Amino acid sequence: xxxxxxxxxxxxxxxxxxxxxxxxxxxxxxxxxxxxxxxxxxxxxxxxxxxxxxxxxxxxxxxxxxxxxxxxxxxxxxxxxxxxxxxxxxxxxxxxxxxxxxxxxxxxxxxxxxxxxxxxxxxxxxxxxxxxxxxxxxxxxxxxxxxxxxxxxxxxxxxxxxxxxxxxxxxxxxxxxxxxxxxxxxxxxxxxxxxxxxxxxxxxxxxxxxxxxxxxxxxxxxxxxxxxxxxxxxxxxxxxxxxxxxxxxxxxxxxxxxxxxxxxxxxxxxxxxxxxxxxxxxxxxxxxxxxxxxxxxxxxxxxxxxxxxxxxxxxxxxxxxxxxxxxxxxxxxxxxxxxxxxxxxxxxxxxxxxxxxxxxxxxxxxxxxxxxxxxxxxxxxxxxxxxxxxxxxxxxxxxxxxxxxxxxxxxxxxxxxxxxxxxxxxxxxxxxxxxxxxxxxxxxxxxxxxxxxxxxxxxxxxxxxxxxxxxxxxxxxxxxxxxxxxxxxxxxxxxxxxxxxxxxxxxxxxxxxxxxxxxxxxxxxxxxxxxxxxxxxxxxxxxxxxxxxxxxxxxxxxxxxxxxxxxxxxxxxxxxxxxxxxxxx
Numbered sequence: 001x002x003x004x005x006x007x008x009x010x011x012x013x014x015x016x017x018x019x020x021x022x023x024x025x026x027x028x029x030x031x032x033x034x035x036x037x038x039x040x041x042x043x044x045x046x047x048x049x050x051x052x053x054x055x056x057x058x059x060x061x062x063x064x065x066x067x068x069x070x071x072x073x074x075x076x077x078x079x080x081x082x083x084x085x086x087x088x089x090x091x092x093x094x095x096x097x098x099x100x101x102x103x104x105x106x107x108x109x110x111x112x113x114x115x116x117x118x119x120x121x122x123x124x125x126x127x128x129x130x131x132x133x134x135x136x137x138x139x140x141x142x143x144x145x146x147x148x149x150x151x152x153x154x155x156x157x158x159x160x161x162x163x164x165x166x167x168x169x170x171x172x173x174x175x176x177x178x179x180x181x182x183x184x185x186x187x188x189x190x191x192x193x194x195x196x197x198x199x200x201x202x203x204x205x206x207x208x209x210x211x212x213x214x215x216x217x218x219x220x221x222x223x224x225x226x227x228x229x230x231x232x233x234x235x236x237x238x239x240x241x242x243x244x245x246x247x248x249x250x251x252x253x254x255x256x257x258x259x260x261x262x263x264x265x266x267x268x269x270x271x272x273x274x275x276x277x278x279x280x281x282x283x284x285x286x287x288x289x290x291x292x293x294x295x296x297x298x299x300x301x302x303x304x305x306x307x308x309x310x311x312x313x314x315x316x317x318x319x320x321x322x323x324x325x326x327x328x329x330x331x332x333x334x335x336x337x338x339x340x341x342x343x344x345x346x347x348x349x350x351x352x353x354x355x356x357x358x359x360x361x362x363x364x365x366x367x368x369x370x371x372x373x374x375x376x377x378x379x380x381x382x383x384x385x386x387x388x389x390x391x392x393x394x395x396x397x398x399x400x401x402x403x404x405x406x407x408x409x410x411x412x413x414x415x416x417x418x419x420x421x422x423x424x425x426x427x428x429x430x431x432x433x434x435x436x437x438x439x440x441x442x443x444x445x446x447x448x449x450x451x452x453x454x455x456x457x458x459x460x461x462x463x464x465x466x467x468x469x470x471x472x473x474x475x476x477x478x479x480x481x482x483x484x485x486x487x488x489x490x491x492x493x494x495x496x497x498x499x500x501x502x503x504x505x506x507x508x509x510x511x512x513x514x515x516x517x518x519x520x521x522x523x524x525x526x527x528x529x530x531x532x533x534x535x536x537x538x539x540x541x542x543x544x545x546x547x548x549x550x551x552x553x554x555x556x557x558x559x560x561x562x563x564x565x566x567x568x569x570x571x572x573x574x575x576x577x578x579x580x581x582x583x584x585x
Contacts, residue, residue: 002071002101008044012090014076019093021046022071022101024131025064026111035061036092039072042136047079047092048072060098067104067111067128073097124560126551138548142536145260146213149233149532152255156248158209158235163198165191165215170510175219177228180576191217194529196446197514199236200486203525204517211235213532227533227545228557233481236527242469242485245526246271246425249473249481253423260539263421269473270424277426278396282316282403284429287477288422290415292318294402295379297389306366308346312391314398318406319379323386323413324352338390338405345401349389353381361387407477416476418541423475428452431468432499440501445470447496447511449484450526456492463499473530480535483528490518 003022010019023041030036037048050061064070074095083089108124109117111131122129129135150160169176169190176190194216202210212234219228237245250269257263270288277286280293298315309315326334331350338345351361351372359372367375381387388405392398410416431451432441441463443449451459455466470484487493493515497507508515533545546552553559568576 006043007039007041007046008087010046010076010088010091010093012078015078015091017076018073019076020071020073021048021093023069024104025066025068025070027066028064037061037064037072037095039070040131044088045086046088047083048074048095048098049077049092050095050098058098060100063103064098064100065104065106067107067131068100069102069104071099071101120554120560123546123552123554126561130550135547138536138540138542139550141260141540142532142548145256145536145539146532148256148259149211149213149252152252153211153235156209158211159207160212161202161207161210162212163192163195163202163214167192167198168510170197177217177219180578182575182577185577193218194232195234196448197511199234199527200448200514200522200525201517203236203238203486204520204522206238208238209236210527222553222555222557227549228553230545231532233530233532233535234527235483235529236525238523238525240485240524240526242427242471242526245483245485245528246471249528249530250423250425253473253475256535256539257421265421265423272424272426273428274426274430274467275428278399282399282401282406283477284426285472285474285477285479286403286424286426287407287410287416288424289417289420289476290410292320292406292409292415294318294399294406297375297379300375300378301389301391304366304371306363309391311393312398313393314395315389315391316398316402317375317379317387317389318402318409319381320386320388320409320413321382322384323409324354324384326350326352326386334388334405334408337408338401343401343404344397345390345392345405347390348405349391351376351387351389353383353385353387355383357383421475421538423473426472426474427470428467429470429472430464431455431466431470432463434464441499443496443500444468445482445484447500448486448493448514450487450492459495459499469526471528473528475535475538478534478538479531480538481528481530483526485524485526488518488522488524490515490522493518 001020004020007021007023021039023039026038026040026045028035028037033051035050038045039048050058072093072095074093076091077094079090079092107128109115109121111128113133115122115132130139166179166189169178169188174193176193179189179191181187181189195212195214199210214232214234215229216232217229220226222228237248247268250267254265254267257265274284277284282294294316297317301309301315303310335348337343338348349362351359353359353376359369359376361367361372376387379387390398390402390405392401430444431449433444434441445468450469452467452469458466468484472479472482487496494507533549536548537545540548542548551559551561558564
């Protein structure tokens, strides 16, 4: 046997036992006539001790280095200098025999909790990075979450059913990854952006409650919470209305937080309509761990002779508690922040409500003290507070700018408590959004989202005002899941396709299989899909999803470890009926 026990199992009660361990050398410390080796595996670390002749004359012991794979036989002893930071810290193994199973080159970065390796280097040697405790624990956490999801869903009668990976491309929304078909010249599969149509077909098939932990693919620009391939907890239910779905899956969230973090979430979760989320937080995924709500002060700020305000469609303000002490340098930095292209504001007005009751601002020339005092009172500002104001030509754009500023200030002031979890559902999204460039409506979610029943008449008169029977679950400002009640009536679905600019031929070509299925008795149904990667990152307290994915891509969508994507050779391209002339040189 390579080992009789793993490196995390031994305790003081095992003292005196003969054991065999195997693992990776984490550290070697030579102290006089004694040598200490930390041996590590997935389960933990055990200290090996070599003394006397064994330490002095053991040739193997003198050769081994970090990350060598070794086997050690010995006796468990109580440590004289205990390490309370380790579960195995009360014992050590006095080695009687040491064997090398595999030597190792010196690793390119230190395999410790705080590594000296940068992101690119660690991604190139990801198999070494996974040996580090934080990454290993994130993958263990991911496993536990997936296991608890399956337990919970099974307890409610959901069936885990696999859906295809090679499907038909439906170019609406994010770009598809496409796969050429060798046997069907000039034709392509697409990798699924989600199993949306298949899970609806499973409802038509009478499966009633479906879920799947499934890989999905989107060829879109990347950021910290996006990867080209990601994992969804995909769910669908028959004979449900919106609140049935929300209740079921806030139960899933509560179950996961209790089992994984030992936290009891208050349920039901708060419900907030999309319009309120945008009006008060400038975001459809508001972070409720802190206040700093946005206030509409358009009426109060206009008509005072300041053209940038008088010509604005919307003026909003946030109150930053106890920050009137900000220096001019700090306020200039905030102004520079909102002017960045990714924020897009033209400028920032600040008003200091000083401790002595005076008010100082960038608009003193246009606003007398009594007007500023009245504004501060209406905003419920107190002495020592800072008021920040942004104006703009378009209401929602300005609200988003204020929302971005709100989050930036929260980062500066340390208001995002990683151990506090504020969960809510955002509901009543717009069903459609108009695009001036293409002169057509686009689905805010997807073409199968049902309108709210009360808004269906507006589809013929004012489609832009129709609200969707859709919902997002938001935790600490992160959208962890989203879904909707689906259209199950073929007449209404065709109406939706018309509003989205599909001809009957287009709709039949792209979604005819779903429309055909609806002819045979589709039940009312709805569902939701959660981003497993995002949810694990929240549980782990991470800002990026990459460290909870075993083998992630970088921000350019590349796997630098295996060097993918890569070019195909000419023979492969010919078999796939791809003309070389069409490829870039």
